[in-house]
Amino acid sequence: xxxxxxxxxxxxxxxxxxxxxxxxxxxxxxxxxxxxxxxxxxxxxxxxxxxxxxxxxxxxxxxxxxxxxxxxxxxxxxxxxxxxxxxxxxxxxxxxxxxxxxxxxxxxxxxxxxxxxxxxxxxxxxxxxxxxxxxxxxxxxxxxxxxxxxxxxxxxxxxxxxxxxxxxxxxxxxxxxxxxxxxxxxxxxxxxxxxxxxxxxxxxxxxxxxxxxxxxxxxxxxxxxxxxxxxxxxxxxxxxxxxxxxxxxxxxxxxxxxxxxxxxxxxxxxxxxxxxxxxxxxxxxxxxxxxxxxxxxxxxxxxxxxxxxxxxxxxxxxxxxxxxxxxxxxxxxxxxxxxxxxxxxxxxxxxxxxxxxxxxxxxxxxxxx
Numbered sequence: 001x002x003x004x005x006x007x008x009x010x011x012x013x014x015x016x017x018x019x020x021x022x023x024x025x026x027x028x029x030x031x032x033x034x035x036x037x038x039x040x041x042x043x044x045x046x047x048x049x050x051x052x053x054x055x056x057x058x059x060x061x062x063x064x065x066x067x068x069x070x071x072x073x074x075x076x077x078x079x080x081x082x083x084x085x086x087x088x089x090x091x092x093x094x095x096x097x098x099x100x101x102x103x104x105x106x107x108x109x110x111x112x113x114x115x116x117x118x119x120x121x122x123x124x125x126x127x128x129x130x131x132x133x134x135x136x137x138x139x140x141x142x143x144x145x146x147x148x149x150x151x152x153x154x155x156x157x158x159x160x161x162x163x164x165x166x167x168x169x170x171x172x173x174x175x176x177x178x179x180x181x182x183x184x185x186x187x188x189x190x191x192x193x194x195x196x197x198x199x200x201x202x203x204x205x206x207x208x209x210x211x212x213x214x215x216x217x218x219x220x221x222x223x224x225x226x227x228x229x230x231x232x233x234x235x236x237x238x239x240x241x242x243x244x245x246x247x248x249x250x251x252x253x254x255x256x257x258x259x260x261x262x263x264x265x266x267x268x269x270x271x272x273x274x275x276x277x278x279x280x281x282x283x284x285x286x287x288x289x290x291x292x293x294x295x296x297x298x299x300x301x302x303x304x305x306x307x308x309x310x311x312x313x314x315x316x317x318x319x320x321x322x323x324x325x326x327x328x329x330x331x332x333x334x335x336x337x338x339x340x341x342x343x344x345x346x347x348x349x350x351x352x353x354x355x356x357x358x359x360x361x362x363x364x365x366x367x368x369x
Contacts, residue, residue: 007255042134048104058100064106066109075257093258105137148268152222160238170249174191174234177223292309293343299355308337
C-alpha cells in the first residue's frame, strides 16, 4: 500500500506557524490518553510527550528543538491522522514499535518563531553546558529508558540543493561519533534506515533527497547521543520549488517519517543495505531565493552588478502568521550562485533611496522598465 496515496494533512493545522497554545489544546482534546507533561520551558510552558504503540522496539523523536522549524510537528500530526484512516497499517506498525514523540521541545522559541529558546540558547549546541531547561528535559527522557533509535527532526534553509539544480527537499544524516567520522555499527544502523527511506521516496521526489554533512559537532545533540550509544538519525526538511510555506515539504516529511518508523520496525537494528546511504548526494550550498542580474546602479560611474536576496521568516507580535521578508545577502559578482528566481535587469532602472543596496538589510529598492 503506497503511503503517498493515503497521506492526509491534519486540517486543524493548515499554516506553517503553529501556536503552542493551539497545539496544547489539540493534544488535550484529541490525544489526552497518550500524552504526558515531561517538563516546563524557560517561560514555564509545558512540554508534552506523546507515546503510541506497544512494540518491543523503542524510538524517541522530538520536534521544534529550533522554534522556527515546524515541519516535523506537522509531520507527526499528519501521520497520526493518516494512520487513523489506515487501521491495518497502523496496527502493523504500532504492534512492533513504541514511539515517544516530544512535541515542540522549544515552545518558547516556537511561540516567537525563533531558532533559539527564550534565554537565547541554541538547544542543539547546549548538550554539555546544559544552560537550557529544555535540553536537560530531553536528556532526562533519554536517561530513563533504553531507546533503540532516536529521530532528531529539523529543517534547513532554501540555499541547499542536491546537485546545483534541484532543491534538497529532504536531507538525512547518520551523525558522526568522532572527528574522524568513523563508520561505526551504530552509524550503519542509521544508514540502513535512511537507505530504506531513500529507496521509498526517490521516485516520488527524484533528485530532491540529500545527505547532510557528517562533520562532527562536539556540542550538538545528535552527535553526542550516537556517541553515547543511541543510534540517532537527523531529518532536515528543505525547499520545494514555489513552496515557501512548505506544504509540499510537509507531505514528504510525513511520508519519510512513516517509512523511517516502518524500516526500524522491520530491520530491527540490522545494517543490511547501509552502503546505499552513500548513493545519496551530499547537500550543496548553491542558491539564493532571488538574484537580480545585471543591475545598473544610479551612480555617476558605470556600475553593473548582481544583487542576491534571501527571505527571512518573521512573525509579527499577536499574529499567527509568518511573513517572508526579502533581505540583501550579497552584492557584486554572484555568478557562483543561482536563484530560485532570477530577474534580468538589463535596460531597467534601479530605484532606491540609497545609491547602493546595503548588505543584511531589508530590500528597499525596485526595478522598473
